[in-house]
Amino acid sequence: MTTASAAPPRSVGSGPVAATQATGRPRWVRPSVAVLLLATAVLYLWNLGASGYGNDFYAMAVQAGTKNWEALFFGSLDPGNIITVDKPPAAMWMMALSGRIFGFSSWSMLVPNALCGVGSVGLLYLTVKRTNGPAAGLLAGSVLALTPVAAMMFKFNNPDALLVLLMTVGAYCTVRALDKASTWWLVFAGVAIGFGFITKMLQAFLVLPAFALVYLVAAPTGIGKRILQVLAAGLAVIVSAGWYVAVVAFWPASSRPYIGGSTDNSALELAFGYNGLGRIFGGEGNGGGGGGGGGGGMFGGDTGITRMFGSSFGSEISWLLPAALIALVAGLWFTRFSPRTNRTRAALLLWGGWTVVTALVFSYMSGTIHPYYTVALAPGIGGLIGIGAVELWKGRHNFPARVWLAVMLAVTGVWDFILLERVSSWQPWLRFTILVLTAVFVAGLLFGADRIRQLATVLGVGALITGMLGTTAYAVETASLPHTGSIPTSGPNTSSMGGFGGGMGGGTGGGPGGSGGGQTDTALINLLKQTTTKWAAAANGSMSAAGLALNSDKSVMAIGGFNGGDPAPTLAQFQQYVKDGDITYYVSGGMGGFGGGGRDGSGSISTWVEQNFTSTTVGSSTVYDLTKPLAGS
Secondary structure, eight states, X not given: OOOTTXXXXXXXXXXXXXXXXXXOOBTTHHHHHHXXXXXXXXXXXXXXXXXXXXXXXXXXXHHHHHHOHHHHHHTBSSTTOSBBOSSOSHHHHHHHHXXXXXXXXXXHHHHHHHHHHHHHHHHHHHHHHHHHHHHHHHHHHHHHHTOHHHHHHTTSOSTHHHHHHHHHHHHHHHHHHHHHTOHHHHHHHHHHHHHHHHHHGGGGGGGHHHHHHHHHHHOSXXXXXXXXXXXXXXXXXXXXXXXXXXXXXXSOGGGSOBOTTOSSSOHHHHHHIIIIIHHHHSBTTBOSTTTTTSOGGGGTOSOSTTGGGSTTTHHHHTTSHHHHHHHHHHHHHHTTTSOTTOHHHHHHHHHHHHHHHHHHHHHHOOSOOOGGGGGXXXXXXXXXXXXXXXXXHHTTTSHHHHHHHHHHHHHHHHHHHHHHHTTTTSSHHHHHHHHHHHHHHHHHHHHTTTTOHHHHHHHHHHHHHHHHHHHHHHHHHHHTSOOXXXXXXXXXXXXXXXXXXXXXXXXXXXXXXXSSSSOOOHHHHHHHHTOOSSEEEEEESHHXXXXXXXXXXXXXXXXXXXXXXXXXXXXXXXXXXXXTTOXXXXXXXXXXXXXXXXXXXXXXXXXXXHHHEEEEEETTEEEEEEEEEOTTO
């Protein structure tokens, strides 16, 4: 990016900095990258086991995958393969395979997600470096690593960690494709996004408009070939996403688990219904108005352009979002007369398109949405900050470039103050310190950065530290605390929210024996450990079943899936399981009842059990022994 009326700035890494003779790379690059990756690994891996099983809903499926290969393939909630989680299974594959290799534990489940974070940071560095040099790449990677929601989700077991990694892989492949108009690299980008679909369905597709736009605009080949290559990449997306949908469709429904969250036992319907259009417009099992049927801020609050800055989303993702948008506008302005294939403008279109499209969709989604979804924005924001800050700094001898830099820093400082004021009891000195430092370095950028070389270096480093101070402090605090339940939040206060969730963020924690939001019922767990049947117990919904399975290490049937509302198993199937002696106990309670659209979930099973078996109290739970029916039943 060059600034108006100024010569093109020198490339990052040129000038007086010594370069290695072999590569021409500045000597500081490799050590700096090593420090970035090592620091990220420490941040994400340190005290990882404190979160236990994180989200019990997904942990239950991971545990099942370590016990049964079919359960692993489909993402079943139990080794008996009654019903799956309400997501495709790619993230469960990763965590369950780790559990099969190292034994199922909190660490074996969470470490792959932390490594996804380190990999995402490294790939973001490589991607931005290819277009704008190592300094921009290092800053972009640092922003991703130190975004609070990233510091939380890369230490958690929701699918988001793998999703972010795959989307970043897609961005890297797209940039590589721009080098020589490579069809294969563009196809690889499509494959990455296709596997993103079998991680978290349609959310993976939010970056596709940016990928297609940047290639159609900036690839160094004719328009006809560009269009054909983008179509080829689109076909790669369809094939790499669709193979799993096809397997589910053609696999006999009677010999596989029910697809949780769907209305017709179909992965395709789940993708475009509950997890697709239902998320955007409401309905299909989603609450309306972004509220998810209740829960206030935990479900996003009101829709609108300010949602990403509101009380629910702001402290998760928005620390550097205003500066990133300013960098996007500045970059597009200064590159407006550049050739079509200009790499900086292409990079701005990539990361800007990623950020704007994702933020707008999240802002106006009327179905269920949770604040932690915004981790998908972090790479885009990182890319914009890295490119914008470094390129504007290189053009600092031009006053307009310094003005843009000063505005980025000023807005960040003021916004950090506002965000920190929302948690005013936590480190109250920090927001005032940021405000004072911001004023000092904004003045320095405007009136001193182009005059004295030594002063410019101090100003640049000081401004960078000041701009990153708020998000860094909040991210480190987030990473230092355990997170459990279905709707984790960043910052000094963690949230379990075990009784809510579903879909993109479904989870558990309450109910009998729950290990997330509820207290473990020791007497009940000990009872289940003594069983030898296919299922030690059955309970209504995963909120009750997950804690029982995780604490007893026994197979527990989650009747009706996440909230007990899916028709799996049917009453007839459950009765047959009981007749065959496959289930020892039924644990009363949970979220049983009817599913969306009047579908009979666990309600009829509860009624049948209560009418035909005698209840007893074990610990604090009501339990029915299904091996001892009432006389005449």
